[in-house]
Amino acid sequence: MCLSSKKYFFLKFLYEPLSIESRLDHCLHDHFNAEIIPKTIENKQDTVDYLTWTLICRRMTQNPNYYNLQDVSHRHLSDHLSKLFENILNDLE
Template sequence: PEPKKNFYRRFIYEPFPVESSLHEQLTDHLNAEIVARTIKTREEAIDYVTWTYFFRRLTANPAYYDQQAALLETTDFDKQRDMLANYIERLMNKCLDELIRSGCIELKEGAVVQDGGPPSAAVDATKLGRTASLYYLGHRTV
């Protein structure tokens, strides 16, 4: 049928972006990185996310990931940057809070000083967190 031909023709010849789903599984990824000691502080967790494909897509299509970000298209660059930083911080706090509630990590406020800066919150994996990471279990499972 003709409608299907048009659909497939458009599908083949018109590029469409592939969006990230990391934000849906970010809590378990963070747990694995904390267990591996790649992430030792809340700030390192935020920095970690900025190096991912998720962050690239977030900056390119913020409305897909955050409803508040739909306003970004009408704001200036500084406001966009602040709104994205706010979204990343909210997302990170949510993920770390979930890991704390599930007993996978412990947060130690003011425990780490990096490069002479202000004290930062250190994150340490617990036995449950290490078990979840070792056996590829979700943080809710343990």
């Protein structure tokens, strides 16, 4: 089904897991700014709700060490996202 030269390349992806992590935390300033202007995000809770629909929130629970989280409980995750928003909001001001 593929070129023989690519066979081992594709087999590697089939048998060796590759975790894909979100890099959204490195460009959240732009995302938040784009959502604050049309008032999609108006407060801290809107921000947490917005982030819960992203890959970063899903990956934080699956790989907390990558995101420097100590705990993956709902409360801790919500606090972490709130702090993240506060830091970004301070940077944007």
